[in-house]
Amino acid sequence: MTRYFTKDHEWIAVEGDEATVGITDYAQGQLGDITFVEVPGVGAEVGKGDAASVVDSVKAASDVYAPVSGTVTVVNDALEDQPELVNTDPEGEGWLWKMTLSDTAELDSLMDEASYQSFISGL
Amino acid sequence: MSDTYNNSEGANVDIDGDELIGTLTLPLDSWHRARDGRVVEFAGYWMPVQYNGEGGGIIAEHLWTRTSAGFFDVSHMGQLYISGEGVEAALEAVLPIDLSTLPVGGVRYSLLLNETGGILDDLMVTRWGTGFYLVVNGATKWDDIGTLREALPDNVTLNHLDDTALFALQGPMAAEALEPLVTGEQPLSALTFMRGAAFKLGGIDAWISRSGYTGEDGFEISVPGENAAELADLICAQPQVRPIGLGARDSLRLEAGLPLYGHDMNEDVDPVSADLLFGINKRRRSEGGFPGCDVILPLIASGAPTRRVGLLIDGRMAAREGAKVLNGDVEVGTVTSGGFSPSLERPIAMAFVASELAVSGTSLSIDVRGRKLAATVAPMPFVPHRYHRKGAA
Known part of the structure; x- marks a missing residue:
């Protein structure tokens, strides 16, 4: 499984043409206490860069963008009762949705973990 | 993820958004x-x-x-000290406050109003032994100082306790x-x-x-x-x-149901709609003689077409400033402050709605990104005040 990152602070963990998407630890730290997560509908077709989900914190609502194009297959139902999972375990239990990828070549434009760490250290 | 935190409020910028004097630091x-x-x-x-x-x-x-x-x-x-001969009458000409009933050490909420009855700021006035101590909002203090200096006579001095x-x-x-x-x-x-x-x-x-x-x-x-x-x-x-x-x-x-200047009130909002009549003391309501009284006093008698209310929102999604309030499919108001209440563990909001709907228990909805959230008009404060009042145990 390979994990990629976007400059908008999403992560995507890819295995073949299946992937899991969430927001990074840096992102949850910036947002603060998360109170509600609106996940996409199962079966939704998302394009790379589309606003696919909304993360609501005490202070503001933020769009989460699809890192690549594809179809949503599963959403994290646990977030309905425990949105704080995105704070406590953003890159694990706090995942947002799973999807099949329509164009794995889109992954080439994303950052690997080392590049992302270097990117956020410059913010 | 989008970058949403708006922290530029009241920044030292000119009309093109260019920074003028840079961000200032405070003692802490x-x-x-x-x-x-x-x-x-x-x-x-x-x-x-x-x-x-x-x-x-x-x-x-x-x-x-x-x-x-x-x-x-x-x-x-902004902390201001206003003093000098005739300060009491001079302040009453600028603010709709009754200073005759304010003892030394007494603190009272008041409003800085413009000639059309809009709210330029809300503030606290305290009587010190020799003059009055005012606390005004940070984002409006420079304008307030200008407004007050222009309105106060020459023998009354305004000191900015900066x-x-x-x-x-x-x-x-x-x-x-x-x-x-x-x-x-x-x-x-x-x-x-x-x-x-x-x-x-x-x-x-x-x-x-x-x-x-x-x-x-x-x-x-x-x-x-x-x-x-x-x-x-x-x-x-x-x-x-x-x-x-x-x-x-x-x-x-x-x-606590307390409005925030620049959000729940501004210079286009009158104190009747904003439900801030307690900022206009009783004697001044009968006597007038304050900025905007020609507009506000008739409005007190007739009632305002819109009113600030509290809204309890179903579910967990918050409604924020600017969201439209609907009665059925008809737009009847706008959210001016909103967010998740940590004490109540649900979203709450303040909104201005048509006065006939400003009744506790009225069912309305709020449009948040195309989704309609069910909301109920609720009395404020949402969480009871626990002030240490005179006479209380």
């Missing part, structure tokens, strides 16, 4: 940074929105204030935390809600009033800027006290 700037405060630009100053680390975060800070005591640095607010810091200590344990640190002609416990007096805090001169912006019992504490850091350390060394950022200050005041 390095104190907040040393305590791992997350510092953002607010009202032209660097201010902590929350603190990182254990006990930090908006929800934890909010709940700490509701159960113990929170320390807030609000030194961005070398003075302002703290708030709020929460059910605020009194027990502060009491051992102060000495004065009267004990701190002698102060009741909306009364203030001079004390020594850690040996330093401090003006302390029993007032605040959270709905809790608590104090607002004015101290010399040069002593601010040592006094903040002194107060925060008390086991009941933790520092609290602006984020929780906003969620606390929203739960």
Whole structure:
């Protein structure tokens, strides 16, 4: 499984043409206490860069963008009762949705973990 | 993920958005940074929105204030001292306040109004022995000073106490935390809600009033800027006290039903719609003689077409400032403040709605990004006030 990152602070963990998407630890730290997560509908077709989900914190609502194009297959139902999972375990239990990828070549434009760490250290 | 935190409010910018004088620092700037405060630009100053680390975060800070005591640095607010011959009549010509019933040490809420009845600012007025001490909003203080200087006669002087810091200590344990640190002609416990007096805090001169912006019992504490850091350390060394950022200050005041200038009121909003008539004292309602009275007094008699109300929202998705309020499919108002209530664990909001719908229990909805959230008009405060009122136990 390979994990990629976007400059908008999403992560995507890819295995073949299946992937899991969430927001990074840096992102949850910036947002603060998360109170509600609106996940996409199962079966939704998302394009790379589309606003696919909304993360609501005490202070503001933020769009989460699809890192690549594809179809949503599963959403994290646990977030309905425990949105704080995105704070406590953003890159694990706090995942947002799973999807099949329509164009794995889109992954080439994303950052690997080392590049992302270097990117956020410059913010 | 989009970058949504709007922290440029009241920044020192010109009409093109170019920064003019840069973001200013307050006496506790390095104190907040040393305590791992997350510092953002607010009202032209660097201010902590929350603190990182254990006990930090908006929800934890909010709940700490509701159960113990929170320390807030609000030194961005404008502290003014107005004095001189005829100051009382001069202030009454500018503000709709009745100073004849305000004793020495008394604190009262008032409004700075324009000639069309719009609200330029809301403020607190305290009678000191020789003049009046005003606390005005940070983002509006420069305009307020201009408005007041123009309106006040030459023999009345306005001093901007800009070398003075302002703290708030709020929460059910605020009194027990502060009491051992102060000495004065009267004990701190002698102060009741909306009364203030001079004390020594850690040996330093401090003006302390029993007032605040959270709905809790608590104090607002004015101290010399040069002593601010040592006094903040002194107060925060008390086991009941933790520092609290602006984020929780906003969620606390929203739960308390207290409006925020620039959001729930502005120069296009009148005090009748904003439900702030308590800022216009009784004698002034009959006598007039304040800016905007020709508009406001008839409006008090007739009622305003819209009114500020509280809304309890179903579900967990918050409605924010600017969201439209609907009655069926008809737009009937706009949200002016909204967010998740940490105490009630549900979203709440303030909105201006058509007056005929401003009745508790009315079912409405709010359009949030195309989704209709069910909302019910609710009495405010959302969380009961716990002020230490005169005569109360």
